[in-house]
Amino acid sequence: MDLSGKNLAVLAIIFVLGFAAGYAVNYGSKEKIEKSSLSEIEEKVVNFVNTNLLKPGIEAKIVNVSEEDGFYVFDLEFSKDGNTLGYDSVYVTKDGKYLFIGKFDLSGEVENEKAEKLIDVENEPWKGDPNAKITIVEFSSYDCPFCAKFALETLPKILQNFSVKVVFKDFPIHGEVKAHEAANCAGEQGKYWEYHDVLFQRQEEWRKNESKLLEYAKELGLNVSEFEICLNSDKYREEVLKDKEEGIKLGVRGTPTFFVNGKVVEGAKPYEEFEKILKELEEK
The missing domain is CATH 3.10.450 (Nuclear Transport Factor 2; Chain: A,)
Structure with a gap:
């Protein structure tokens, strides 16, 4: 070694x-x-x-x-x-x-280029500018309150003030794989991010009652029958777990963990910290 x-x-x-x-x-x-x-x-x-x-x-x-x-x-x-x-x-x-x-x-240095090459962003949900020179890859759990804080408070500010591409990677912590599958099923009907936001907004609800996942599909105007078939088929389970396995290999230890152009940022940092990082990258 x-x-x-x-x-x-x-x-x-x-x-x-x-x-x-x-x-x-x-x-x-x-x-x-x-x-x-x-x-x-x-x-x-x-x-x-x-x-x-x-x-x-x-x-x-x-x-x-x-x-x-x-x-x-x-x-x-x-x-x-x-x-x-x-x-x-x-x-x-x-x-x-x-x-x-x-x-x-132990050096404290992050091999940004290596991390960027290892992260698979193909066919992953994303939002923002597809041609942005800054990409934020987030490994996140729908059961994580700090992830909810980022999604609902910090991310909207980032998207409003910076040209970035934000990619979401599944990293279920406490076995809430079904919620991650549900978001992907909603994505089939073009409502991934809407469902993503609802899961974070109403964490306490679906944690206690998983049947709420179907109710959210109905509220968002999805074809509930198709959504339910998708959810019960476990068709996205392997994909969700593959994201988590990828995160583990990259050293992800908790959520949320971000890779900003390959640089690791751990935890739900306040907007001001992301602002500083993103301004530095814009100036390069």
Whole structure:
């Protein structure tokens, strides 16, 4: 692993369903693990994660194994009652002794160009100027009150005062995948952003009663029958979870997280902070 200059990185625990301080986990004696095969390490990883890191009822399974910077990388799928909640990756040293989740650059510098290339914005909902030289990609959760604050208060000011293209990426935090699917179903009928705003405006309502998702479709004048068929088909579930997986790989740890021309901006910053960032980019 390259530990020099801007590539210096630290591995830290980041759970799909919560966060913890960074540390490495020694989950077995060195003598035993040195003799372990990869398949035995896989078994130890799954047992450790399920027993020690997840809430009751949530299970992890390995969906892919690869190597990166001298580590084994185990891609995990998290599920509850047969429903996929999300994905994350754990890193294990080649001797099988230490387990980590997540990787951070300690230099404080963001590889903007790399982030821009990694983010897939094709066929994603967007608004603003399609030819703008500034693109804001937001990883957001409809269940997140800070995301609602950005969507309803800060975003309108940005769009009013700057030429930007804003792209929305799904990052459900608490299992509210259905709300994200519903927005995509509304998008089929040309009402993505209207439905997006309603979900944020009435968070408390649909959190308690998911049937409200159909009511919102009716209120917005959608063909409710077509909307319901779309929603019940789970046709957008894979797409929603793919967005989240992409965010995790980019280092997204919570919502909202923004990539402004590739530069990471975390949290619901006040408009004034976005104004400063956007003015600097306009002057370049």
